[in-house]
Amino acid sequence: MGEPPSGTPSPEGPSEDRLDSWKEIAAYLKRDVTTVQRWEKREGMPVRRHLHDRMGSVYAYPGELDSWRSERDAGAGAAEGEANGASEKARGAWPVLTLVVLGLVVAGGSAWFWRHRNAEQSASSRIRSIAVLPLQNLSGNPEQDYLADGMTEALIGQLATIQGLRVISRTSSMQFRGTRSSVPEIAKKLNVQAVVEGSVIRSGDRIRITAQLIQGDSDMHLWSGTFDRELRDVLALQSDVARGIARKIEIAVGAKSGVLVPARTVAPAVYESYLKGRFELNKGTRKGLEEALRQFQGAIDADATFAPAYAGMAGAYSKLGSVFMGASPREVRPKMLAAVNKALELDPDLVEARILLADALQKDWQWTKAEEEYKQAMAHNPNDAGALSGFSSWLLCQGRIQEALEWERRARELDPLGFDDVFIGWILFQARRYDDAIGELRSILAVEPENPTALWFLGFALIGAGRFDEAVVTLERTAAVSDRSSAVLGVLVHAYVGAGRRADALRVLDELHRRRKAGYVPAGAFLNAYLGLGDTEEAFVWLGRAADERSNITQFLKVHPFFDPLRNDPRFAVFLHRANFQ
Numbered sequence: 001m002g003e004p005p006s007g008t009p010s011p012e013g014p015s016e017d018r019l020d021s022w023k024e025i026a027a028y029l030k031r032d033v034t035t036v037q038r039w040e041k042r043e044g045m046p047v048r049r050h051l052h053d054r055m056g057s058v059y060a061y062p063g064e065l066d067s068w069r070s071e072r073d074a075g076a077g078a079a080e081g082e083a084n085g086a087s088e089k090a091r092g093a094w095p096v097l098t099l100v101v102l103g104l105v106v107a108g109g110s111a112w113f114w115r116h117r118n119a120e121q122s123a124s125s126r127i128r129s130i131a132v133l134p135l136q137n138l139s140g141n142p143e144q145d146y147l148a149d150g151m152t153e154a155l156i157g158q159l160a161t162i163q164g165l166r167v168i169s170r171t172s173s174m175q176f177r178g179t180r181s182s183v184p185e186i187a188k189k190l191n192v193q194a195v196v197e198g199s200v201i202r203s204g205d206r207i208r209i210t211a212q213l214i215q216g217d218s219d220m221h222l223w224s225g226t227f228d229r230e231l232r233d234v235l236a237l238q239s240d241v242a243r244g245i246a247r248k249i250e251i252a253v254g255a256k257s258g259v260l261v262p263a264r265t266v267a268p269a270v271y272e273s274y275l276k277g278r279f280e281l282n283k284g285t286r287k288g289l290e291e292a293l294r295q296f297q298g299a300i301d302a303d304a305t306f307a308p309a310y311a312g313m314a315g316a317y318s319k320l321g322s323v324f325m326g327a328s329p330r331e332v333r334p335k336m337l338a339a340v341n342k343a344l345e346l347d348p349d350l351v352e353a354r355i356l357l358a359d360a361l362q363k364d365w366q367w368t369k370a371e372e373e374y375k376q377a378m379a380h381n382p383n384d385a386g387a388l389s390g391f392s393s394w395l396l397c398q399g400r401i402q403e404a405l406e407w408e409r410r411a412r413e414l415d416p417l418g419f420d421d422v423f424i425g426w427i428l429f430q431a432r433r434y435d436d437a438i439g440e441l442r443s444i445l446a447v448e449p450e451n452p453t454a455l456w457f458l459g460f461a462l463i464g465a466g467r468f469d470e471a472v473v474t475l476e477r478t479a480a481v482s483d484r485s486s487a488v489l490g491v492l493v494h495a496y497v498g499a500g501r502r503a504d505a506l507r508v509l510d511e512l513h514r515r516r517k518a519g520y521v522p523a524g525a526f527l528n529a530y531l532g533l534g535d536t537e538e539a540f541v542w543l544g545r546a547a548d549e550r551s552n553i554t555q556f557l558k559v560h561p562f563f564d565p566l567r568n569d570p571r572f573a574v575f576l577h578r579a580n581f582q
Contacts, residue, residue, distance in 0.1 A: 019060045021203070028062060029069070044068070127215075129192040130245075131168040132156045134177040135209070136199040148200045149174070149282070150275035151209060151238065155196070157351075158242035160383035165246075168192060169385040169415035170282075187216025190416055194222070196245060205231045205268050211241050213248055223248035231268040270306055273299035277312050286325055292316045310343035311353040318356055322552075323487035324452055328520045329363070329550050336360060351381040355390055362394055363550055365579045370394055385415040389423060397555050401431045422454050429457060430559045434465035452482045459491055463532075464561050468498030486512060490525030494532025494562070505533065522546075524553040531562050540571055547575060554579060 019025045025047065026036045039045040046064040132155050137148040153170050160167040168190050176186055183195050198211035212224035225244045229237040277295030280288040293316045299309035317336035320327040337360055343353035358373035374391040377384060392407035404427050412421065421440050428437035441458040444451060455478040462471035475492040482488050489508050496505035509529050515521050523546035530538040543566075546554050557563060558581050566572045 017062060019062065019065075022058060025058070025060050025065070029065065127194045128164060129166040129168075130159065130194045130196060131173050131186065131190045131192045132159065132196045133179075133186070134174055135197075135211075138199045138201040144202060146275050146279035147202055147207075147272075150278055151200045151207075153278065154238045155211075155241055157381075158238055159196075159245065160381050162246055163382070165383070166192070166414065167383040169383075171385075172415045172417035175417050183214050183219045184217055191413070192216055202231070207231050207234060207237065209237060209241050211245070213245055231271065232265045234271055235266060266306060267303060270299045270303040270309070273302065274306065274309050274312065277309070277316075281312060281316055281319070284319070286320075289316045289320050289325065305346060307343045307346035307350055307353070310339045310346065311350055311356070314340035314343060314353060314356045318359065323456075323522065323524075324482050324485050326486060326520065326522070328522075329552070331520075333360060333363075333550070349380055351377045351384055351387065354380070355384065355387050358387075358394075359390055362390075362397065363552060363555055365550075365555070367394070367398070367580055383414055385411040388414065392423065392427070393555075396427055396430055396559060399558050401427065401559070405431075422451070422457060425454070425461065426457050429461045429464055430556065430561065432464065432561055434461050437461040438465065450481045452478055452485075452488075455481065456488055456491070459488075459495060460562075463491070463495055463498060466498070468495055468500075471495040472499050472501070486515060486521045486525045487528075490522075490528035491532075493529035497532045497534070505529075509533075522551055523549055524551040527551070527553065528562065531565065534565070536566065536569070539566065540569075543575060547578060557581065 019028055022037060029036055031039075036045065040047045045060075046068055047058050047060045132152060135148045135152045135155075137144050139147075152173070156167060156170050156173065159165065172190060179186065181189075183197075187193070187195055193216050195214050195216055196211055197214065198209060201208050206228065207230075208226065208228040210224070210226045213222045214220065215222055223245065225241065227237055227240045227244075229240075273295045277292045277299065280292035280295060282288075293313060296309045296313040296316065299306055300313070303309075314336045317332045317339065319325060321329050321332040321336070336356065340353045340356045340360070343350050344357065347353075354373050354377040358370045358377065361367075361370035361373060371391075371394060374387060374394060377387040378391065381387065388407050388411035392404045392411065395401075395404040395407060405424065408424050408427060412424070421444050425437045425441040425444070428434075428440060438458065438461045441454050441461060444454045445458065448454065455474055459471050459475040459478060462468070462474060472492070472495045475488060475495050478488045479485065479492060489512055493505045493508050493512075496502070496508065509526075512521055512525055512529065523542050527539060527542040527546050530542055543554075545551075553560065554575075557576055557579050563572070
């Protein structure tokens with residue numbers, strides 16, 4: 001796009017002659033905003049963009065628009081002139097035939113209209129599965145990506161509460177960010193009947209979402225809408241979009257559905273901090289989790305009644321306590337519980353918080369309460385893959401292996417690209433179906449070769465299968481991609497012993513003991529190591545310490561194959577009873 005015409009003010013400053021928004025451009029051209037946006041995209045209408053610190057804006061110059069419109073009209077006029085010349089030659093001939101043809105055209109057009117309308121209605125009534133693709137950030141500023149991602153996640157969450165509608169989870173949908181795949185291709189990969197795509201743009205404290213519902217197999221547009229609100233009303237904005245989609249696909253929305261619950265207002269600064277926290281949380285890195293906690297705390301400091309910020313904080317603490325992040329459960333779990341309980345006090349229907357509470361109760365061996373929380377979460381949102389996967393883990397801990405597999409496979413239907421096969425592989429390992437577990441996990445690694453969880457679980461399965469040399473290679477690779485996680489090193493000791501490399505096993509065990517003098521090392525790491533070394537006495541010592549700190553491995557006491565050498569020892573029955581299994 002060239003420089004402004006002579007005499008046109010600079011785009012860096014305000015100008016009475018400049019049209020400073022889509023609304024002004026549309027008014028000048030006497031068209032609606034959607035039409036002029038389409039002209040800009042498809043016909044090269046001259047629109048400029050300028051990036052500010054927090055947002056992007058569009059503007060245009062009347063002179064440029066007039067020149068473009070003149071050229072466009074001239075092209076259309078030439079085509080119309082050719083058509084008029086041809087029609088003059090034919091004028092007056094075959095008047096009766098003209099009337100007949102006109103009648104046929106009208107009849108045919110009416111038939112097409114009703115067929116098209118009926119087909120559209122039929123298509124919408126058949127929709128029982130849907131995916132929301134990442135909303136496009138139209139600000140022109142990549143630093144605003146957190147806003148588009150947050151709106152996408154929120155819309156998925158709103159639609160997921162609709163009974164009878166299967167909604168693909170965030171992790172699978174987000175893999176299509178910036179994709180060039182067609183809607184039918186995406187729908188086929190995700191096994192859905194319809195796709196939602198759209199965009200988000202923020203201008204100051206106003207936000208606009210444009211969304212469209214598209215039939216998956218035919219690429220036919222079923223519905224579109226543009227929603228514009230103040231940022232403080234962003235929760236209502238999300239509900240408006242979800243309600244529009246729900247109405248179009250003719251889903252019976254229950255009274256408890258999230259799309260019908262009146263939304264509260266939220267201060268723009270609060271919601272912005274919250275969305276930035278979600279953005280960092282989803283990165284899954286230690287640095288990202290620490291920044292997420294800072295952002296969530298900022299949202300809470302500004303509004304202590306905003307429940308989602310507490311749930312986000314609980315999620316960050318929960319991830320920090322996972323094996324690859326390495327924080328002590330004793331340190332982070334009380335903080336997580338305080339945050340999640342506060343979230344549920346403020347909003348008892350917050351499914352994310354309910355799942356986090358269920359997981360914490362499960363790791364604390366409060367099995368009945370954990371089951372109740374999982375079931376309550378699934379009743380409120382049957383489309384939450386995390387809830388289904390969490391309940392699958394609960395079933396596994398109880399030794400109900402087949403049911404656990406069934407629930408995990410249901411979770412995979414909701415998150416087909418989210419690598420839920422990782423947990424299917426883990427269940428198969430616990431079921432001692434080692435070859436099946438190896439196959440599942442290697443299928444994941446073929447797509448995501450540095451997935452640390454898949455590599456770690458594959459190491460367990462290879463040890464179970466007695467393929468120790470392969471286990472060593474796999475776990476050494478896992479240690480490399482996980483910054484030598486202590487949890488991984490404990491299992492690597494086990495593999496070294498099985499491969500006949502006892503000296504290497506003792507070297508890594510010594511590394512773990514040195515680390516423990518400097519900071520926290522999970523008791524489960526030593527437990528796995530001493531189980532591999534066949535040192536029963538030390539294994540029981542570290543099992544006691546693991547139980548004291550509620551190490552993640554202790555929830556699997558009833559089923560984990562590594563505990564098999566201890567099961568006939570009376571001391572093991574004491575631990576089963578302590579963990580409320582007997």
